[in-house]
Amino acid sequence: MNTLLRHRILPWRRPSRAFSTTACLRTVLPLVTLPPRITPTYAQRPHQNSLLSLQWPSPPRNILLTKKKRTPEITASLIEYANHLHSTYPSTNLILEPSAASEIHSSLPFPIYSYPEGEGPGQLTEKTDLICTLGGDGTILRASSLFSHASSVPPILSFAMGTIGFLGEWKFREYKRAFREVYMSGIGDAYGHINTFSTPTLPPGDHDSAIRGKSLGSHRTVRVLLRNRLRVSITDSSGRPLMDSPSISGDTYALNEVIVHRASSPHLKIIDVYVGGRFLTEAVADGMIISSPTGSTAYSLSSGGSIVHPLVPSLLLTPICPRSLSFRPLVLPANMPITLRLGEKNRGREAEVSIDGKRVSEGIGVGMEVRVVGEEVRTQGGKWEGGVPSIVRGTVGGREEGLGDEEDHWVGGLNALLKFNYPFGDQDNSSS
């Protein structure tokens, strides 16, 4: 991380409005000036072994907002949302991606934070307390990719905008309640009484005192689904890492999947597959998918894979158009490493690698390998680490919730979005 950013007005922002009286408010500030990151804990809930409780040691301050690109309505929603956060929770600082910062900072009457294009990952990891996404699944995947080299990802509050997706949990019209619940989550537990820090930040203009009251109870927490990622490394034939950005030595994490594909080559690829260090099979196919359970409803599904619940600790190995009648998708333990190797039979032709729908800049050639293992999610004293903490929508009322209640969102998504087991028949058409 360089230290180019010395001025309050970043060099990559045009200082055109610097003379206006609100100039100081409409600037884009560098991330270094933000307070350090606040990391929440995730507690297992009594009698529950699935969703976790988000618990802030103190309320989140640095909020990263990401949005779908090139969609004016969503940009407008982002501005509305940012204004709400700033006025209701004055102690929060809003971080935007460079392009969004450039696009909307002048529409906001307060300063925002950003970073130079290409330098996000390192800085964001050190500062971001909470991520809010406005868009579809692609936006969540992009937000997650900003933390693709970080072992600890901030919780994600995702709003589905028009393009309904499978990962997005909340409807945008719920944004006030949603943010408040996340903001307050678990702080009563940690501090005994909530007033110490929450009073000044309580939404003043919110007259819906019923809901407000509800979310003030000391045991109110939002529920979090820790989505396990894949740890991916790409190496050349001598085992040396070869990943996107040469500056980053470590591994990359994928939320959905990693893919090796023939791409624009019209010929079948020949990929050797190893599981647990042992040769499994030679795949002759368009490509291979290694997917997380989260990704089981994405590309893997289109390629014939099963739907795997996100809480099953597993990896999916799904071929794309295999030249074999008997290549059935496999579901393997999350801790069993899988390696895809481009064998000599490919006669020098390269294959493309994509992570979460984004092409890795370099293709892989003969002898190169893609190695994947499920992200290790650790428990220490009933607290969890690792994964992508996705804030799940659902009633957070006072009644004791059963397991079934929790799974609402996933089952609902299967039925409403994927049209899982959609019944036959002509519903709309009465016949006599």
Place this chain on the structure above:
Amino acid sequence: MNTLLRHRILPWRRPSRAFSTTACLRTVLPLVTLPPRITPTYAQRPHQNSLLSLQWPSPPRNILLTKKKRTPEITASLIEYANHLHSTYPSTNLILEPSAASEIHSSLPFPIYSYPEGEGPGQLTEKTDLICTLGGDGTILRASSLFSHASSVPPILSFAMGTIGFLGEWKFREYKRAFREVYMSGIGDAYGHINTFSTPTLPPGDHDSAIRGKSLGSHRTVRVLLRNRLRVSITDSSGRPLMDSPSISGDTYALNEVIVHRASSPHLKIIDVYVGGRFLTEAVADGMIISSPTGSTAYSLSSGGSIVHPLVPSLLLTPICPRSLSFRPLVLPANMPITLRLGEKNRGREAEVSIDGKRVSEGIGVGMEVRVVGEEVRTQGGKWEGGVPSIVRGTVGGREEGLGDEEDHWVGGLNALLKFNYPFGDQDNSSS
């Protein structure tokens, strides 16, 4: 065909109402008293190579009505329909299956025709000009099974009632127009001018002169899809036929499919499959389906078969839960005979055979065979014979119709009923 039926009141009907003044009207008459069958021709339409034109030499008289059982609403609709036919087309005679005849004859102010339980097939083949079904696909299958030993099936006009199906073409509320169009179909072509016989039978009470006018033109014909059936024979290990009814020596026809299945035996069946007289493979599975293209959207579809358009002259060979990773469904030429043989490895255990969802009374044992070949549909001088002539719904206006227009019903069925390629996403739920 015996000649037991000498009285107007059949012996299998209780003569309870014989004393009432309307007795003669409410009786059930035997089929022998009906005039002989009128067989239409099916002409290829110019520039069309798919649907055919129904052409009556003279208007149909003997109309077989079948209905779904145990559904009071449909019984009521049947009575309404019967009354309409009797009053509008006084020269028609209505035939009902024994159970329906017994159920409704006393509600009708005119005599109807029926036959003793179990003697239908032979008599019906000799007398039925046109079949009308009120129900779902099961009702059409049952109607077709009444002609399962006949090589020539009368045209079928099918009304979908409540339980929407894939084979049913017409909505019941269209019944007046539908019947009129079928009734008049092609008679102008055959006789030069329609008046010779149609005037007295024209619907007197029908004031919808626009539609009426339309259907009087000399080139108005309804379109017919000839659904090819399967010719099925079941033989014992020495090749002797062994079919349901021992009295019937010939083959049986299936509209959807013939199935060999383990049924209540919990063990896999081992079935040798021959195509074109040559051993293809040994299927170890729950069972095997041999399906017509019509049946490709029925059981075969549930077992993973492709959807085959009814106009592709083919047979489908689809395994049910095969114990092999590489048993992919096959589509074979309609004229290639397929044999399923229960091999010795089954160790004496029987398998069940079903035709169009109806179990064949005897199971098949080791060495027995099910032989299937596509029904031969012949063309002679541009006229077609064979198959189940299904009257297709669609505009029969004066404009030149393209091929696309004709396929309407099938494409529509795929989309509306099977939810073919139903799009993802939450249509009913706006998100912001």
Place this chain on the structure above:
Amino acid sequence: MNTLLRHRILPWRRPSRAFSTTACLRTVLPLVTLPPRITPTYAQRPHQNSLLSLQWPSPPRNILLTKKKRTPEITASLIEYANHLHSTYPSTNLILEPSAASEIHSSLPFPIYSYPEGEGPGQLTEKTDLICTLGGDGTILRASSLFSHASSVPPILSFAMGTIGFLGEWKFREYKRAFREVYMSGIGDAYGHINTFSTPTLPPGDHDSAIRGKSLGSHRTVRVLLRNRLRVSITDSSGRPLMDSPSISGDTYALNEVIVHRASSPHLKIIDVYVGGRFLTEAVADGMIISSPTGSTAYSLSSGGSIVHPLVPSLLLTPICPRSLSFRPLVLPANMPITLRLGEKNRGREAEVSIDGKRVSEGIGVGMEVRVVGEEVRTQGGKWEGGVPSIVRGTVGGREEGLGDEEDHWVGGLNALLKFNYPFGDQDNSSS
């Protein structure tokens, strides 16, 4: 458990040979006379999180032998095996199922143990230290079903005999080495030096000292795969248990799967599916499978399910011939309860339930439910309980074994038995 068995010659055995001098040797003794069961522990191996180490507190004594029925070669092998055990490990007692006991006891020059038909389960659970199966997968399933009401199953050493299966691990020709390794497993660890009890029982006639030496080291243990079962209960519409044997109140365990099926009814079944207590979907199908990962290569595979590694804690929900284009198999967390309910729409028709390929005697009617949850496998102080402990074949040499090495058997089974991703092409036929 009754006390009918008072005589050395059981009432259900014909005492025909009682007068011969070897009568006392050739008798069948009741299980009550056996010493109490020895229960091994299963330790997690360092750096391994998959297979476990079998550790006997003292060598096993009561050995249950099961075999495939009606296969003379296997009966001969059983006799050979029994003789070997008796002569080499004189302190072992051999238990046979009633039919096998009756069949072979007169061929053995020493007494064996058995129990009255139908009373096995309770008695076996109290006495059996180790199970050895000679047969195919069906034999292992049957052996496991003898413990289908027990929460603790003895370890299973399975020999594949002719009919190669997927669950059978060992080849029969290895039986001497295999048994010795199992017999000795972990006793050095527990007792410091092995001699205390093993010397007298060491195979005297075994001259293969190399192998013998190998298996004597103090850290030699056989590896065990704990196969999680399904806990199944069947209840009537008021929630009262309704299971096979009315005398047994508790649940039943399945190793492969539980199935609800239309069986000999030719009509589709309509089954309501609940996961985690919440309605998921209405399945219209031939039936539904709830499978363990072990069963993922059995019926579920034939029905289109994915192959799930036995170490993935999960349940598979796989439809059989569903009448929907969009019913994809699901993989759910092992601790998420699944309920199948026969809804009112079935109009009184029953469905059949099978567990591991064996029909439950009563069918289920409208309103009845099949409830399934994954068996809980507990860890206490690094030791495991629950599941079916299957002794895995593989080198147990002194070298440090990697994870990959351990998975050998499963990967090998996929490739050799299931012909997973079997390559295209005509291997046997050179072309020029």
Place this chain on the structure above:
Amino acid sequence: MNTLLRHRILPWRRPSRAFSTTACLRTVLPLVTLPPRITPTYAQRPHQNSLLSLQWPSPPRNILLTKKKRTPEITASLIEYANHLHSTYPSTNLILEPSAASEIHSSLPFPIYSYPEGEGPGQLTEKTDLICTLGGDGTILRASSLFSHASSVPPILSFAMGTIGFLGEWKFREYKRAFREVYMSGIGDAYGHINTFSTPTLPPGDHDSAIRGKSLGSHRTVRVLLRNRLRVSITDSSGRPLMDSPSISGDTYALNEVIVHRASSPHLKIIDVYVGGRFLTEAVADGMIISSPTGSTAYSLSSGGSIVHPLVPSLLLTPICPRSLSFRPLVLPANMPITLRLGEKNRGREAEVSIDGKRVSEGIGVGMEVRVVGEEVRTQGGKWEGGVPSIVRGTVGGREEGLGDEEDHWVGGLNALLKFNYPFGDQDNSSS
């Protein structure tokens, strides 16, 4: 077709050996100097409705030889084959593709024929009597592509070389017999007695008089499978053709399939599908395949399509990784036109089109369409036209052959090459 070729030594061949005495033999001659093409007829055989009989009006003279590239063994085989043809059938003229001509002409002691790179199609159509391919399926596809703008393709005799394929029929070691049978096919029928022209060309060195005698009978014909192709046109949004080679205005024929694919774009493509001129569905997928029955065992199979026998007159519509649970492959009548249209929702992104595994040079953009209809195969007086006449391997003995016998090659290919329904189990490994 231009007239660049004025010299016996083509300008694109280096005349390096022109001075040698054998120069005139080792030259490459232009196609214009060849005698005109001889077109065989294909007669339906009595009692057969599937394979046809090849009948030459006079023996073939101009033989096109194609081979797999960059495979020295195959080049050697080609030289052997060419020498055999020249010496045994001195009246034949051998045509090679430019690259092969350049590679081997100096190894042959007689002149061969070729054409300038890029000018093949037109000239070949006018001159080629018979095609012989040495290679795998790719070589057959390439040979067929040389006639991809011709409505009449010469018969193809294909030798599988090492890389066994599904389309290749003959083994190379059979080449002498194979060629002789093809060469003589049907000439007795046409000319009454064979001697008029065949005597001088009979293989003098062939001492296998038994076989020789066999093939001389007057009714010996080789059997031909007419493989229907797809007629493909690609148009821009205003309906103007846009195909590969701008000079060729007409349609292109595909033997396997035409594909629209996302290729190197990581995003789903949105493709509108029309059948019979009517909108069927919007496919959101990696791509779409429209395949012939011949191609049903190629890419379509890998994408989940059914296997369709080459004699079923049909088109397959198979999606590649569709983003829908309910997109099942369709089999449509061969004469029903299918259109794939790249809709506006693709936001300007292009898709790639491939025909038989070869990319069409230009991608297609928004509004462009790929239109496909099955090639029309006409019958006139019992003779057939159209399709790719593939010479089928099989005994052509004197006995009456049944239908089954004929299908040998296809059924055999399914079993041997595709490992169709390959049985489970460990064949190579005895177990006890």
